[in-house]
Amino acid sequence: MSAIRFDTVAKRYAGGQDALRELSFGIEPAEMVFVTGHSGAGKSSMLRLIAAMDLPTRGLVQVLGENLGRLGRRAIPAYRRRLGLVFQDHRLLMERSIFQNVALPLVVAGVGREEAARRVRAALDKVGLLTMELKLPIALSSGERQRVGIARAIVAKPELILADEPTGNLDPSLSAEIMALFAAFADAGTTVVVASHDLNLVQRMRKRVLVLDKGKLIDDFRPRTISSRKARAGDGNVKAID
């Protein structure tokens, strides 16, 4: 079953603006997908639908086996605990330590203290911030804060990671580092959807790319399979695409 399926989805905001129209696509488990497009194309709107922060106006949004249009208010928390959300402005709690920030999803899920500490350290280790756990977010650089945000998103072992412009504030080398982190999670079996308008970065990652324009899906690039990439190694023609 697809991890995410959109079937002729439309989203119209109260203001009368059509943010998404006739949107249909599927994303498989453990796939890493970029969503790109100009400002106002509907990237954030799409992620908000997937995170059950908004309801579609029309069409079917199915994620992790749940029909989100039918998901009751009471079922949302349990659904959201299966996701890991990364925000452009990281949305860390500034008066809590790094450790406490990362532990939040585990506290919410009622995970025991020792188990939580173990997992928080593992998550911080993955993003390379193990030594920072007692600091406050204010004492971190923006790249470090974003990595804390990612640690918080992965600490509860989500099935799906959603990131809206996770590198919006970061310099290119930091951005590449963060994207590599996401790619590693996808390799480990987590579905990852990243919205970004940084085309350079997106192209360099060589992942599937959904291109939105005025709320419509105008392109769906798929990366070459590993076997075709291997074949391509000896083939000068294909290399030129990079």
Place this chain on the structure above:
Amino acid sequence: MGARREIHREVPWRNAMRGWLRSHAYSLFSALGRIIHRPLDQGLTIAVLAVALALPALGLVAVQNGSHLLAGAARPADLLLFLVEGASQELATDFADRLRGDTRVLAVETRSPEQALDEFRSLSGFADALAVAEGNPLPWVLSLNLDDPTLVEAVAESLRDQSEVDAVIYEGAWLTRLQGLLALAERTLWVVGALLAIAVLLIVGNTVRLEIATRLEEIEVSKLIGASDAFVRRPFLYAGLWLGLTAGLGALVLVELAMWFLHSPVEVLALSYGSSLTLAGLSIVDALALIACGMLLGWGGAWLASAQRLRAIDPR
């Protein structure tokens, strides 16, 4: 898909229970911590709440003591009939018997001039005055208790014209009036209590609303991370609970202070009504009820505020 399920399988119910308790304990004490960290703000709020709770509690104390006082006061006669001068014993007892036949009259007691004289003598100050008087100037007196004390005026009116009667004096009217006043005070107390309870609810609600406003980011992030409404609401409910508890204790202290301030004048007053009364404070049960009321209202106010705010910020 499996990851989430796995978490649940790892945590048997005992651990889940412990997790639940832990998160409640955490919310409970972090809510207390928040109050302690803002002693001025929260102290003022608690003081206002304590006053609002103390007022009806004091009213209750007053009404309870009042009815105690009235119950303990010797019931005086409702009416005193002074018979005409020179009335004989025979006339007095006949008249008394006739009155006993009246359905409105509960009891009649006769007092001869001699008895009255003895009583007067026993009261210091009158002895000399009576010694000067020639003979016994006092008349026969009948004291009446009525079946329905509210009829005292009508009965007095109908007896005033009787030839045997020289004068009619209402005696017990004050008691009846006081009982009426006390009943009114009790009703008023309920109304005032209800109004003050609403005030407490609103004050706690507003305090919690402000607290929520300063923690909007935390609430939103928590909800996006998968916190249930109950989880998000819990620290605020506990904050309301603490406010209510501390306000209830504060109200008890205020009541005790008021009692200490009032007890001696009240005892003097009670003595003057022929009742020896030591001012009784709130009973243990009442005190616990007061604290429970505070906690309940604190919880309720916080619940109202958080329900309203949670719906407003809910991303969905």
